[in-house]
Amino acid sequence: MKIIMALAFLLAMTPLVPARSAYLIVVGHPGEDDYKVRFQGWAQQIENALADSPEKPQVKTVGATTGGATLAELETAINEAAKTAGADDIFVLILIGHGTFDGTDYKFNLKGPDIRSAQLAVMLDRIQSTRQLVVNTTAASGGAMPALVKPHRVVIAATRTGTQKNATVFARYFADAFSDASADTDKNETITALEAYVYAARRTKEYYDQEKRIVTEQSVLNDIGSGVGVRDPGANNGQGLLAASFPMLRLGSTAAAAANPEKAALLKRKELLEQQIDRLKYQKESLPPLDYRRQMNALLLTLAQTQAQIDQ
Amino acid sequence: MRSSIRTAAFLLLGAMALVAADSRTCWTERKLGKATEADACFAELTRSNSALDRAEGLWGQGAFEAANVSFREALTRDPSSLEARVRWGRLFLERSNPREAQQLFQEVLKVDEKHAGALLGMALVSAEGFSSKAEELAGQAAAADPSLLEAQELLARLALERNRLDEARAIGRKAVAMKPGEALDAMAVLAAADWLEDKPVSEWESNALKINPKYGEFYGIAARIFILHRRYKEAIALYEKALKLDPENWRDRSELGVNLMRLGKDAEAKQNLEAAYNAGFRDAATVNTLRLIDSYSRFDLIRKGNTVLRLSKKESELLRIYVQAELDRAIAAFDKKYRMKLSEPFQLELYPDHEDFAVRTMGLPGLGALGVAFGDTVAMDSPSARPPGEFHWASTMWHELSHVYVLKLTDHKVPRWFTEGISVHEETQVSKEWGDRLDPPILKAVREKTLLPVAELDKGFQQPESPSQVLVSYFQAGRIVDYIVETWGWEKVLSMIADFKKMRPTAEVVQAELGMPAAEFDKKFQAWLNAQTGKMANDFGEWEKKMPGLVKAAQAKDWPTVLADGPAVRDLYPEYVGKMSAYELLANAYAGSKQPEKAIDELWRYARKGGRDPGVLKRLASMLAEANREKEAADVLARLNYIYPLDTGLHEKLGGLYAKLGDKRGAITEFRALVAMKPGDLAGAHLQLAKAYRANHQLKEATDQVYLALEVAPGYKEAQKVLLELTAANP
Known part of the structure; x- marks a missing residue:
C-alpha cells in the first residue's frame, strides 16, 4: 500500500x-x-x-x-x-x-x-x-x-x-x-x-x-x-x-483536537513526526534493516507519546 | 536421434502381408543392434516408389514429420489400406499422440474386427492409459495372430505390471520360444520378474545382451515395471543402465528426469529433462515437468530437523504454521506406531494449483488424486487448490505419510491394497470426522455385494472396471484394515507388513497371520461390514426418494414438515454431509421455529459426522458463541484449520475466542496466521498478535508486533496505547 x-x-x-x-x-x-x-x-x-x-x-x-x-x-x-x-x-x-x-x-x-x-x-x-x-x-x-x-x-x-x-x-x-x-x-x-x-x-x-x-x-x-x-x-x-x-x-472525531489552540504545538509536532515516518518508509530499501527498524521504532514511540499528550 | 527411436514396433510387421519385407528387416536390424545395416536399410526405403515404404524409411531415420506426410500420401493413394493405417497409428503412438493412433486403429477394426495389428495397437493405447481393457485387447491380438511376438510380449509385461509374476514368466518364456533371437522385450520382462523378487542376477539379462549388447531399452522396460510397483530408486538405477547403453534414448532420459523429481532430486531431474527437450523429445510430461521445475522459484523450502516443506510463496507464511505442526505430530505418532524413524530427510510439497500437483505426480495434468507418496517425498494439493470444504488436507497428509512408512518397511514391496488400506485406516485415527464419507457408489457396492475378494483387491486399484471401483476399493481396503485392527490388534498389521516385505501373496499372508483362508476371511469381513453399513446401504434408495421432498419443504420454509420428516430422512443416510444435508435443513427448521439450541444440536451432529462446509461450521460457531458456549465455538472453528485455513475471518474469530478462553498459545497461533495472510486490516492483525504475546508474557515479541502495527498505521491510537503500556512496563 x-x-x-x-x-x-x-x-x-x-x-x-x-x-x-x-x-x-x-x-x-x-x-x-x-x-x-x-x-x-x-x-x-x-x-x-x-x-x-x-x-x-x-x-x-x-x-x-x-x-x-x-x-x-x-x-x-x-x-x-x-x-x-x-x-x-x-x-x-x-x-x-x-x-x-x-x-x-x-x-x-x-x-x-x-x-x-x-x-x-x-x-x-x-x-x-x-x-x-x-x-x-x-x-x-x-x-x-x-x-x-x-x-x-x-x-x-x-x-x-x-x-x-x-x-x-x-x-x-x-x-x-x-x-x-x-x-x-x-x-x-x-x-x-x-x-x-x-x-x-x-x-x-x-x-x-x-x-x-x-x-x-x-x-x-x-x-x-x-x-x-x-x-x-x-x-x-x-x-x-x-x-x-x-x-x-x-468513524470518529478526528478534528476535535484541532480546535484547541493549546494543542497547536503538539499537533504541529505530530504532523512533523508523521512526515518523518513517511520519508523513512521511502528510504526503507536503501537502509540496513536494523537501522531502519531502530529509526522507525523511535519515531513511532515519539508519535505515540505525542498523541497521548494531545489526548490528555 | 536415431537410436532413440523405439524399436519395439517392428515385430508387428510379421502380421502384414502387404508391407515390404525390407521394412521389417530394417526394424529387426535396428532392434538387434545392427546399426549400420539398419541405417542403410532405412535409407533405401526412403527411395522407394511406395509411399508406405518411404514412410517407414523416414520414420526409421527419425524424420517423423516427413514420415507423417508419407503415411498420409500412402492413404491418399490407397484409401482402403489397413496396413498403412496401423503403421501410421503406431507412429502416432510413438510420438505421444494416442488419440490419433486410436482413431486409426478403430478405423481398421471397423473393416476387420480381428485385425491383429489394430488390436495390438488398441492394446498398447489402453496399456498407456492403464486401462483394464489392455490385456483383453492384447489377448485378442494374440489370438488373431498366434505368431505375433509383440502381442505376447505385451501380455507378459501387463501380467508383471499387475504383479502376476508366474503368469508373466509363463507368457514371457512362450514369447522367447517363439523367436529366441528376437524376443528382447520378453526377456526384459523375465529379467524384471527376477529383479522384483530381489534376485541379484537374471540369466535373461545376459541372454538379451548377447543378442544386442546395446539394447538399452531392455532396462527401460524393466524400469517402467518397477515404477508401477512404486520402486522408484531401483527404477532410476535401471534407467541409468539403459542410458549408459543408449545415451540418446530420450524417452528413457525424460522418464529418468520425471522419476528423479519424484525423489526430490530436482537438479539432476532438470538436467535430464532439458537434455531430452533440447534433443527434440517434447512430450507433454517432459514439457510440463520442466515448466514445473521453473515454477519452483515461486516456492519456499522450509527446513526443520529431518523435514522439508515446499510451499508456494504466496501461502507459505500461513501454511507452515499448521502444516509443520501437523507433520511433526504425525511423524511422532508414526515413529512410535510403526517402530521406525525416517532416516532420510522427508519432503512434503503442497501445490496451490492442482494441475501442478498432477504434473508433479504423473508429468501430466488431469490427475484425480489428492496426494501421492514417492519414497521420501509426498506431493499433495494445497488446501487452496480446491473449493473450501471439499478437501481435508490434514487427513490427506496423514494418509500419504503412512504410505511413506509402509513403503519403507516393505522396501516398496507391499501390495497396493494393503498400503492404501492402512493409509485410509490412519485417516480416521486422529479423529473419526477425518477421512472420506460413505459415498453412493460404496453403498451400492456394499448392497450389491460387489466388493472384491481380498486376494484380488489390487485389481480394484490397478485394473478398475470403472472409476468408481477405485473409490470402492479404497473404502474396502481401509475397512479391512479397520477390521484386522479391531479383531486381531495393530500388532497383526505390523506382522503382515513384515510378510509383505518378503513378497508373500495376500492369500498366504492372510492364512499365516489371521489363521484362515482368504475366502473365509472375505466372508467374515463381509459380515462385519454388513453389521456396520448394511442398513445404510439398504436404506439408501429410500433416502434418495425422500430427500427431494425434504429439500422442497425446506425451500418453502415449511418448518413443521421438515421437523416432522427430517430426523427419519437424516437417519436413513447419516453419512450424507454434502450440500443441503438433512442436518442443515433441520437446523434451518429449528432456527426458523425459534429453537436455537436444537439447531445447534443438529449442526453439531453435522460436524461430528464429518461435515466440512466452512459456511455451515462457521454458522455453528457463531450460534455457539451467541449462546455463550465459546469453548465449543472454538472447537468448531479449529476444525476449519484442517480444511480451509486460508480465511482471515476464521483466524480472527478463533484467535479472539482463544484469547477470551485464556488459551494463550492458541491465540498466538491464530493471530500469527492472521498476520501471515496479510489481511486488509494488517495493522489490526499485528496489534491482536501483540496483545496475545503480551498475555503470554512474551513482551519482546509483543513490542515488535505493536511496532509493526504502527508502521502500517502510525496514527493507530489503540496500538499507540499498547506500545506506551509495554514500554512503561519494560523501559
Whole structure:
C-alpha cells in the first residue's frame, strides 16, 4: 500500500471533511426477484452506515423499494443535488444494478428506458461539487469509464471493461466497506474512497479464489480525469491520490483536537513526526534493516507519546 | 536421434502381408543392434516408389514429420489400406499422440474386427492409459495372430505390471520360444520378474545382451515395471543402465528426469529433462515437468530437523504454521506406531494449483488424486487448490505419510491394497470426522455385494472396471484394515507388513497371520461390514426418494414438515454431509421455529459426522458463541484449520475466542496466521498478535508486533496505547 503511505503527508495538509457530503444511491432494474432483494439490501446497508456516522451526510436513495429507478427519477435526484451541493461539498453517486455494453456504449439498466453513460456524464456535470465520486458496481461498468472520467472526479467501476458482462459481486463488498472497520487500513477513523475500493477489490478477488470460479470482474479506479481505470492504484501508475483524500465515511472525531489552540504545538509536532515516518518508509530499501527498524521504532514511540499528550 | 527411436514396433510387421519385407528387416536390424545395416536399410526405403515404404524409411531415420506426410500420401493413394493405417497409428503412438493412433486403429477394426495389428495397437493405447481393457485387447491380438511376438510380449509385461509374476514368466518364456533371437522385450520382462523378487542376477539379462549388447531399452522396460510397483530408486538405477547403453534414448532420459523429481532430486531431474527437450523429445510430461521445475522459484523450502516443506510463496507464511505442526505430530505418532524413524530427510510439497500437483505426480495434468507418496517425498494439493470444504488436507497428509512408512518397511514391496488400506485406516485415527464419507457408489457396492475378494483387491486399484471401483476399493481396503485392527490388534498389521516385505501373496499372508483362508476371511469381513453399513446401504434408495421432498419443504420454509420428516430422512443416510444435508435443513427448521439450541444440536451432529462446509461450521460457531458456549465455538472453528485455513475471518474469530478462553498459545497461533495472510486490516492483525504475546508474557515479541502495527498505521491510537503500556512496563 505504498500509495496510502505516500498520501499520509497529503492528508495531513488537506481538511478531511469538507462542509457537506451528499450521497445519491441509485438502484437499477433488478430483472429477477433474487437481484431485487440483493440490490435493496446493499443500498440499505450503505444508507444505514451513513446514517450512523457522526457526520450524518445527506443521503438519497432511489429505486431500492420500487423495483428500480426510472430515468426521470434519476435525473430529478441529480438535479436536486445540483441545486443544493456547493463547490466545496463532496458528491457521491453509487449505482447498484445491472449494466450492459454493446461494444460502443454502456447503459445502466433502469425501469423503463435505460441511461447511457454519456447521458449520465452530462447530468453529473450539472453538479457544482468539484470533488465527486462515482461508484458504478454493475456488470460491464468498465465500459462507462471513458464517458465518466473528469478532473477532480474519482470513478470506480466493478469491471475493467464493458465486455465483462456477468453479474458482479463488487457491490456487495463495496457496501461491506461502509460497515467493516477493517476497511480503515490506516486507522485514522476515516474510510476514504481508496480504502473502500481496495477493500472491495480484495474481497471480490477472495470470493472468486475461494469459490474457484473464473474471474469475470476486475474492478478499476480512475481519479486523474483521463485515460482508463487501473486495478491497483499506486505511485507506479499515478492513480489513487485523489481517492486517498476523498473521505467516504468518518468513524470518529478526528478534528476535535484541532480546535484547541493549546494543542497547536503538539499537533504541529505530530504532523512533523508523521512526515518523518513517511520519508523513512521511502528510504526503507536503501537502509540496513536494523537501522531502519531502530529509526522507525523511535519515531513511532515519539508519535505515540505525542498523541497521548494531545489526548490528555 | 536415431537410436532413440523405439524399436519395439517392428515385430508387428510379421502380421502384414502387404508391407515390404525390407521394412521389417530394417526394424529387426535396428532392434538387434545392427546399426549400420539398419541405417542403410532405412535409407533405401526412403527411395522407394511406395509411399508406405518411404514412410517407414523416414520414420526409421527419425524424420517423423516427413514420415507423417508419407503415411498420409500412402492413404491418399490407397484409401482402403489397413496396413498403412496401423503403421501410421503406431507412429502416432510413438510420438505421444494416442488419440490419433486410436482413431486409426478403430478405423481398421471397423473393416476387420480381428485385425491383429489394430488390436495390438488398441492394446498398447489402453496399456498407456492403464486401462483394464489392455490385456483383453492384447489377448485378442494374440489370438488373431498366434505368431505375433509383440502381442505376447505385451501380455507378459501387463501380467508383471499387475504383479502376476508366474503368469508373466509363463507368457514371457512362450514369447522367447517363439523367436529366441528376437524376443528382447520378453526377456526384459523375465529379467524384471527376477529383479522384483530381489534376485541379484537374471540369466535373461545376459541372454538379451548377447543378442544386442546395446539394447538399452531392455532396462527401460524393466524400469517402467518397477515404477508401477512404486520402486522408484531401483527404477532410476535401471534407467541409468539403459542410458549408459543408449545415451540418446530420450524417452528413457525424460522418464529418468520425471522419476528423479519424484525423489526430490530436482537438479539432476532438470538436467535430464532439458537434455531430452533440447534433443527434440517434447512430450507433454517432459514439457510440463520442466515448466514445473521453473515454477519452483515461486516456492519456499522450509527446513526443520529431518523435514522439508515446499510451499508456494504466496501461502507459505500461513501454511507452515499448521502444516509443520501437523507433520511433526504425525511423524511422532508414526515413529512410535510403526517402530521406525525416517532416516532420510522427508519432503512434503503442497501445490496451490492442482494441475501442478498432477504434473508433479504423473508429468501430466488431469490427475484425480489428492496426494501421492514417492519414497521420501509426498506431493499433495494445497488446501487452496480446491473449493473450501471439499478437501481435508490434514487427513490427506496423514494418509500419504503412512504410505511413506509402509513403503519403507516393505522396501516398496507391499501390495497396493494393503498400503492404501492402512493409509485410509490412519485417516480416521486422529479423529473419526477425518477421512472420506460413505459415498453412493460404496453403498451400492456394499448392497450389491460387489466388493472384491481380498486376494484380488489390487485389481480394484490397478485394473478398475470403472472409476468408481477405485473409490470402492479404497473404502474396502481401509475397512479391512479397520477390521484386522479391531479383531486381531495393530500388532497383526505390523506382522503382515513384515510378510509383505518378503513378497508373500495376500492369500498366504492372510492364512499365516489371521489363521484362515482368504475366502473365509472375505466372508467374515463381509459380515462385519454388513453389521456396520448394511442398513445404510439398504436404506439408501429410500433416502434418495425422500430427500427431494425434504429439500422442497425446506425451500418453502415449511418448518413443521421438515421437523416432522427430517430426523427419519437424516437417519436413513447419516453419512450424507454434502450440500443441503438433512442436518442443515433441520437446523434451518429449528432456527426458523425459534429453537436455537436444537439447531445447534443438529449442526453439531453435522460436524461430528464429518461435515466440512466452512459456511455451515462457521454458522455453528457463531450460534455457539451467541449462546455463550465459546469453548465449543472454538472447537468448531479449529476444525476449519484442517480444511480451509486460508480465511482471515476464521483466524480472527478463533484467535479472539482463544484469547477470551485464556488459551494463550492458541491465540498466538491464530493471530500469527492472521498476520501471515496479510489481511486488509494488517495493522489490526499485528496489534491482536501483540496483545496475545503480551498475555503470554512474551513482551519482546509483543513490542515488535505493536511496532509493526504502527508502521502500517502510525496514527493507530489503540496500538499507540499498547506500545506506551509495554514500554512503561519494560523501559
